[in-house]
Amino acid sequence: MKRLALAVVLALALPATGLADEPTVVKLRDRAMAGDSIAWPFVSELTTRFGPRPAGSASEAAAAAWAAKELKRLGFSNVRVEPFPLVGWIRGEEEAVLLADRPQPLVAAALGGSPPTPAGGVEGEVVVFASLEELKAAPAGSLAGRIAMVDGRTVRTQSGQGYGAAGAARAWGPSEAAKKGAVAYLVRSIGTSTHRFAHTGSTRYVDGKVAIPAFALSNADADQIGRLAALGERPRVRLSSTASYAPNTRSQHVIAEVRGREKPDEIVLAAAHLDSWDQGTGAIDDAAGVAIIAAAAKLIADLPQRPRRTVRIVFYGAEEVTQPHASDVGGRAYSEPRAGEIGRHVLAGESDFGAGRVFALALPPKAAEAPFGREALRLLGPIGVIPSQRSPGRGGVDIAPLASAGVPVFALEQDGTDYFDFHHTADDTLDKIDRQALDQNVAAWATLLWLAADSEVDFRALAAS
Numbered sequence: 001m002k003r004l005a006l007a008v009v010l011a012l013a014l015p016a017t018g019l020a021d022e023p024t025v026v027k028l029r030d031r032a033m034a035g036d037s038i039a040w041p042f043v044s045e046l047t048t049r050f051g052p053r054p055a056g057s058a059s060e061a062a063a064a065a066w067a068a069k070e071l072k073r074l075g076f077s078n079v080r081v082e083p084f085p086l087v088g089w090i091r092g093e094e095e096a097v098l099l100a101d102r103p104q105p106l107v108a109a110a111l112g113g114s115p116p117t118p119a120g121g122v123e124g125e126v127v128v129f130a131s132l133e134e135l136k137a138a139p140a141g142s143l144a145g146r147i148a149m150v151d152g153r154t155v156r157t158q159s160g161q162g163y164g165a166a167g168a169a170r171a172w173g174p175s176e177a178a179k180k181g182a183v184a185y186l187v188r189s190i191g192t193s194t195h196r197f198a199h200t201g202s203t204r205y206v207d208g209k210v211a212i213p214a215f216a217l218s219n220a221d222a223d224q225i226g227r228l229a230a231l232g233e234r235p236r237v238r239l240s241s242t243a244s245y246a247p248n249t250r251s252q253h254v255i256a257e258v259r260g261r262e263k264p265d266e267i268v269l270a271a272a273h274l275d276s277w278d279q280g281t282g283a284i285d286d287a288a289g290v291a292i293i294a295a296a297a298k299l300i301a302d303l304p305q306r307p308r309r310t311v312r313i314v315f316y317g318a319e320e321v322t323q324p325h326a327s328d329v330g331g332r333a334y335s336e337p338r339a340g341e342i343g344r345h346v347l348a349g350e351s352d353f354g355a356g357r358v359f360a361l362a363l364p365p366k367a368a369e370a371p372f373g374r375e376a377l378r379l380l381g382p383i384g385v386i387p388s389q390r391s392p393g394r395g396g397v398d399i400a401p402l403a404s405a406g407v408p409v410f411a412l413e414q415d416g417t418d419y420f421d422f423h424h425t426a427d428d429t430l431d432k433i434d435r436q437a438l439d440q441n442v443a444a445w446a447t448l449l450w451l452a453a454d455s456e457v458d459f460r461a462l463a464a465s
């Protein structure tokens with residue numbers, strides 16, 4: 001009886017699943033936690049050498065060429081740069097002024113895709129709406145000659161849900177304002193910064209165009225206009241922008257692999273994006289993600305034995321932009337030419353939420369309860385990762401087209417409480433990255449990528465079972 005009890009205890013103490021070569025993965029995880037990876041030099045060099053990397057720009061292309069060279073030097077297999085066509089957008093010069101007896105400068109940034117103003121700018125009375133819904137309800141023609149402003153605040157959350165909720169005003173505001181006759185559009189920055197930075201980002205093309213010039217105001221400047229209106233004044237603003245389009249440019253993906261030792265055709269894909277907005281150096285969005293997945297894959301490549309399946313890292317181009325004909329152009333440029341190979345992608349994940357610590361793991365349906373999920377959480381638990389309460393959904397913007405095509409996805413959810421203080425602003429710079437948190441991300445990614453690549457779990461079949 002005693003022997004049986006001992007056997008039961010031993011069975012529980014050992015990996016019950018056979019999925020993990022435990023000492024290997026513990027060593028991998030702990031090496032990353034100790035900061036012994038390429039993550040910091042990679043993110044530092046990328047943001048320092050190339051600075052802002054707008055989609056379709058020469059700096060994005062140069063960063064891609066550098067990244068490919070680095071990945072080759074580091075020993076990755078099948079390193080390649082895959083170009084695809086893009087309509088670029090260039091900010092040019094811009095200015096926003098509150099007009100009055102005593103004019104005041106405003107901190108504003110044109111939204112990506114916004115057309116320029118006529119030379120000399122556009123002027124008008126600002127009509128403030130509390131929400132996009134309120135703007136939609138305005139009577140036709142009521143904004144003729146005026147500037148519409150949507151003044152919704154972004155709610156600070158750990159998960160980033162506040163950004164998702166506020167983002168519609170940036171995406172759809174310009175077309176709604178134009179329908180009512182507005183000559184330009186303003187949106188309170190879709191971000192939580194209390195410093196005086198305007199938060200840019202793409203607006204949506206409707207019928208192939210952005211109808212009127214559109215700008216984000218810093219939170220502090222949106223407050224200023226709101227207070228003036230509350231004092232009974234009718235604030236007038238002049239906006240100018242020399243934004244332009246580059247119709248025949250290109251972006252590119254950088255792809256590299258750690259080839260699987262038994263099933264090299266089966267791919268576990270890790271995604272991040274190399275392009276960034278133009279105001280900062282795109283450190284948290286998304287040089288951090290690029291460095292995290294590169295460092296995790298490099299640690300796996302350094303092991304004495306490669307995992308069974310291939311680990312593929314993809315630095316996507318053009319994640320940030322929408323196009324006249326499409327939104328997720330970068331993600332589709334990867335997935336569409338690979339329609340015949342989608343079935344070989346066994347699992348995909350995306351690191352695109354800065355370098356805040358990973359606190360939860362979301363797995364594909366049924367994987368969390370399966371031995372794979374229990375094993376992953378047992379190994380990630382000691383570095384502060386708990387089971388997610390959410391579904392991984394379609395992942396992020398880059399892997400969403402893969403997810404839509406049936407590729408199972410996971411998410412290593414990060415603490416984004418302060419992410420939208422910096423994201424898409426001039427303040428997104430390297431100093432915002434906490435090195436220990438970056439290392440913890442690498443540890444979580446290396447662990448999960450290794451487990452998935454060395455396992456034989458069919459995540460599709462699991463979900464269907």
Ligand SMILES: [Zn+2]
Pocket residue numbers: 273285286319352353
């Ligand atoms: Zn991003």
